[in-house]
Amino acid sequence: MVIFDNMPLVKKLLFLLASLTPLTMVAQMDHHWQQEVNWRIDVSLNDTENNLRGFIRMQYINHSPDTLHFIWLHVWPNAYKTDRSAFSDRMLENGRTDLYFSGENQRGYINHLDFRIDGRPVQTENDPQYIDIIKIILPEPLTPGQQVLITSPFFEKIPFDFFGEGHRAQSYHLSHWYPQPAVYNHYGWHQAPYLAEGGDFAEYGSYDVYITLPRNYAVAATGDLMDEGEKDWLRKRAARHWQAGSLIAKSAPAYHRGNPGMQALTPETGNRKDGVVSDPQSKTVHFRADQCFDFSWYADKEFMIDYDSLEQASGRTLDVYSFYPARDSNTWKRSIPSIKNAIEYRTKFIGEYPGRTIMIIKTSTGQLPWECNPLPGRVSSLSEDDRFALAIERSVGSRWFGEMMGSDQRLFHWMSEGLNYYYDCRYADSLAARSKIRPTEKSSAAEWLKHKLPDNPGKLLLDIQIKERADQPVTTNATEFTLTNYCLVPSVKTALWLRLLEDSIGKELFDSCMRAYFLKWQFRHPDPADLMYSLEKGSGKDFHREYSFLEKPGPVPPGEEKRKIRPTFLFSLRNTDNTDYINIGPGLGYNYYDQFMIGVFVHNYNLPPDRFQFFIAPLYATGSKQFDGLADLSYNWLPDGYFQKIRAGLSGSRFSSLSGTDSLGNRIFGGFYKIVPSLRLDLRKKTDRSTLKKWIGLKTFLIGEKSFNYYLRSSDSLYYPTPQSYTFRYLNQFDINWREERALYPYSAQIQFQQSNDFYRVNLTGIYFFNYASGGGLQGRLFAAKFGYIGEKTSLKTFETSSYQPKLTAVRGSEDYTYSNYFLGRNETSGFASQQIMIRDGGLKLRTDLFQGLQGRSDNWITSLNVNSTLPGALIPSIIPLRIFLDVGTYADAWTSNPPTSRFLYVGGLQLSLLKGLINIYAPIIYSKVFGDNLKTVPEENSFWKKISFSIDIQDFDLRKFQRKIPIQ
DSSP states (O other): OOOOTTOOHHHHHHHHHHTTSOHHHHHTSSOOOOOEEEEEEEEEEETTTTEEEEEEEEEEEOOSSSOEEEEEEEOGGGGGSOTTSHHHHHHHHTTOOTTTTOOTTTOOEEEOOOOEETTEEOEEEEOSSOTTEEEEEEEEEEOTTOEEEEEEEEEEEOOBOSSSSEEETTEEEEOSOSOEEOOEETTEEOOOOOOSSSOOOOOOEEEEEEEEEETTOEEEESSEEOOHHHHHHHHHHHTTHHHHSHHHHHSOOOOOTTOTTSOOOOGGGSOOTTSSOOOSSEEEEEEEEEEESOOOEEEESSOEEEEEEEEOTTSOEEEEEEEEOGGGHHHHTTHHHHHHHHHHHHHHHTOOOOSSEEEEEOOSSOOOSSSOOOOOSSGGGOOHHHHHHHHHHHHHHHHHHHTSSOOOTTTTTHHHHHHHHHHHHHHHHHHHHHHHHSOOOOOHHHHHHHTTSOSSHHHHHHHHHHHTTOOOOTTSOGGGSOHHHHHHIIIIIHHHHHHHHHHHHOHHHHHHHHHHHHHHHTTSOOOHHHHHHHHHHHHOOOOHHHHHGGGSSSOOTTOOOOOEEEEEESOOOSSTTTEEEEEEEEEEEEETTTEEEEEEEEEOOOSSOOSEEEEEEEEEETTTOSEEEEEEEEEEEOOSSSEEEEEEEEEEEEEEEEEEEOTTSOEEEEEEEEEEEEEEEEEOOSSTTOOEEEEEEEEEEEEEEEOEEEEEETTTTEEEEEEOOOEEEEEEEEEEEEEEOOSSSOEEEEEEEEEOSSEEEEEEEEEEEEEOTTSOEEEEEEEEEEEEESSOOOHHHHHHTGGGSOOSBOBOGGGOTTOOSOOSOTTOSSSGGGGBOBOOSSOBOOOOTTOGGGSOOOSSEEEEEEEEEEOOTTTSOTTSOEEEEEEEEEEGGGGSSSOSSOSOEEEEEEEEEETTTTEEEEEEEEEOHHHHHHHTTOGGGOSHHHHOEEEEOGGGOOTHHHHSOOOOO
């Protein structure tokens, strides 16, 4: 994000010119200067109250050719202060509600700021929009070459670790914890609020940081540890001497629940919030970092530590540490060799690691949703040890283009994420090549699965985005990426692009160019023009055409290869660049009439998805002894303009829906077939990051049904069924849909029009989810339907359209007039299958099969409100998906002069939702008096278990509910 505040007009014009001028020319503009900020920070940790008190001394040196009248400062801890900060809003956009609903004890902020310049108080101004940006008004203009000393005390309430920084109990990760100047360069000031996306962009300088905290904390931080005594203590911890107890008396005491041999401090002498008592005595550790743009530190009393040294090619010795929780010791005990290998790898191809210390930390919070770049390279062929080595390399390697190269990670996120990812891929490839040499012993099932998985999962995921035309250009601002694209485009697509450059000039020359780029621009703020200038100068080749691939969506050339068609068992995600798979597997099905159905399925639902898709599943029914099945064909267009996607489809199915025994004792079956042509038009979203989806659907249901006639046999005076011929009907359906999938208060709405020979019907459905701060929430569904006749209303029309007429109480299988829901037994009146319902019309969850007059059916209108709510965790553990529900509705006939029921009908009870709402079980407990009075007349149906109903909502299945929280059911 670039802000043009106080930028001279000439510089504004230069910025605009930069977007129109060839990159090599831009690279020659005079922007080799950059500001310098040198720090002395003293800070003290209070681990009882989870806060910091400190004092900063900031030497700001103006190397620019401009005179400055103010300095923008980031006070980013204030991003955690309220639920209305830019950061909180962005967390909601990314599907996270925890910060929004956090309590005061989890929030964070920075205050007690009293800025002075060379000892003189200065005036500050708050940014009018963002609470985590302030402006220092300089008492005197800061001319080129001058410097000022800015000082201030500060107090920070450390937030809960929502996003990889803060605290969890007494484990601390402190980043962005002190006031820091925004970058000022030839484009102007770069003040910006703290957000989830993008990395740091700050001025380089030196840091002297003194951290005071209880004596038994291990501290990992940016830069070099300057205290020899602290180094000795860490190395003794690394040698595990501290576990034996001898170290406790000599140095920092500690107590671990899992080690009874250690001396415990009593609660009276220390803080024991997380099972490890804090030493009542404190220590001060000193870190120094040169040529850094930020200072972060970790502190934990339970860190396990490993240590070794590494002599680099220049002869400098590097101290190598790894810090990790004890529960990860089995894996992380081999971390040091992996760290050293990663350093040597990056040094060989890019440049040497500066400084004297490197510390790699495994935090207790694990991977964050934002850090979602897929594993690079051919990970399917890597062993567990190699996967760990790759994870270590990714952590180590991020230092090269994320810390040693200070590109603006919001404007040019790909310049850090993508370049690092490219080298991660090369490292993964080297591990994969090595693993082919080593013999492996794997089960046949594991080998089978390995050959089904993608060779490069990152590229597959990116290809899906590209095929769906949902990707964005690499050069997109980090804050404008969708969450999926943020995880894929800057990293994976940039790595593919760099591989294209590497192939065009050869690996050796490419590596030479990148080493020259790194050498020239380390500890500075390069932009894309600087990278391209280095590549072109070193290779002698013009890369402007190649750079254009970063500025537009779509694949990196050469694009798709000539495609092959291959059959495969079940599925395959391998070699999807050039292969379309025909997936074949066993098909199984069941309903009460056909019984078990056995067959095959054949489909081409591949990833990335094909434009033309089909699914065919012929099934032989063991009960009805007939062939059933279903099929679906579709073609998808992705046009430019108003519609984002157009899908034309044709589906069909055939199953039994009725069974009986004729007069000869033979089983006979009735059933249905349907053919459904359809068209769906998805409207284009206003912005890429929008979570509001809008679409229009058109369907025609062409349905054939075979039912029974019944005749009275005189010999036994019993009625016996005989099968009818198929009868045909149709239904046209048109719907307009809205679905807002935001994390906070999502909703959906639908307007649906239906029409057939004798009637029309209009349905309005709205669903709203109200989130609770403690988790879960309340969902409300508002439904209304209007039914009308086409032509004159007659008693015959009324009878024939009965199943189409909306009703308030539970809809049965025989009333699923489009056969769109799965039913175990559509026409059962007793037994388990008879208790299945579908949530369609009024949704009152009480079966009134025996009382037609109590169903709230109307050939005019009905309306209802259905509410369900999760229960407090204090009552029901969250692992049990139990809810309460209440349904209330009314209908036209209830407002006549002689109504069959009371005007409003209601049902309330318990609802158990399984498999993310795929199966729901309803137990009515309270209901309208008219229901209770009538149920008393049939005691055998009035038991608690007979009133329970359930729904199987396969038609609403959404895989994303298992991947992330989509609260609307």
